[in-house]
Amino acid sequence: MGGTEGAGEHAGGTEHLTVERFDATLVLTLNRPEAKNALSLPMLVGLYDGWLAADEDDDIRSIVLTGAGGTFCAGMDLKALAGDGMAGEHYRERLRDDPDLHWKAMLRHHRPRKPVIAAVEGHCVAGGTEILQGTDIRVAGESATFGLFEVRRGLFPIGGSTVRLARQIPRTHALEMLLTGRPYPAREAERIGLIGHVVPDGTARDKALEIAGMVNACGPLAVEAVKASVYETSGMTEPDGLKAELARGRPLFDTADAKEGSRAFAEKRPPVYRRA
Structure with a gap:
């Protein structure tokens, strides 16, 4: 946009x-x-x-x-x-x-x-x-x-x-x-x-x-997960924060949106994210 x-x-x-x-x-x-x-x-x-x-x-x-x-x-x-x-x-x-x-x-x-x-x-x-x-x-x-x-x-x-x-x-x-x-x-x-x-x-x-x-223009699931991680880890110790970050971020790599982002990059086109 x-x-x-x-x-x-x-x-x-x-x-x-x-x-x-x-x-x-x-x-x-x-x-x-x-x-x-x-x-x-x-x-x-x-x-x-x-x-x-x-x-x-x-x-x-x-x-x-x-x-x-x-x-x-x-x-x-x-x-x-x-x-x-x-x-x-x-x-x-x-x-x-x-x-x-x-x-x-x-x-x-x-x-x-x-x-x-x-x-x-x-x-x-x-x-x-x-x-x-x-x-x-x-x-x-x-x-x-x-x-x-x-x-x-x-x-x-x-x-x-x-x-x-x-x-x-x-x-x-x-x-x-x-x-x-x-x-x-x-x-x-x-x-x-x-x-x-x-x-x-x-x-x-x-x-x-x-x-x-x-x-x-970014993946909406990723954007929302990143925002949530920043706030939920702000009061944690570094080890606890890093653990929480993995729990929040790792599932994103298995989403259809993550695959679409990589595919769109390889095909040199804008990605079409579907919150999936």
């Missing part, structure tokens, strides 16, 4: 979360630009439903998460989460039925089996930076801003940052971000390893779709 080829096909969502399909990529767009895409209950419900839809559809091979209006996410909207002025009683019912829904939506208590690529423009702060840590590959426009501002407000970044951040970037940088609450421009976020690519403003989604296209 070419990263930006084809028009997006709309596939559900809520008033604050747009869902589109680009070939084998599901694009989830936080869509509340008038509030800098602050997290609301309709947005969280849409996010969680999007993660589940991607998990359940074998034709989807990657997910792109982005924000509308030149902003990624400015964090949690506490008034909206409490239900003030919220459209749709059924959203509150969803939260009552599943009190963990907001943590699953924010990727704290849920990890999609498909790779998640973040495309960041503008503000990605507080809850936005916390969601970011649940994604796998990260692209940002050059004017994007990151940060965990909670301590400046006497709050705690309870979306997972005190656990995850120091596992993703060097501890000294993680602690500085957590304890100062200062903003980080995109180039500094790239330098410390929080994001992988800085691109011209307005092109983060295009770059994310380009990366998604490369992921989609």
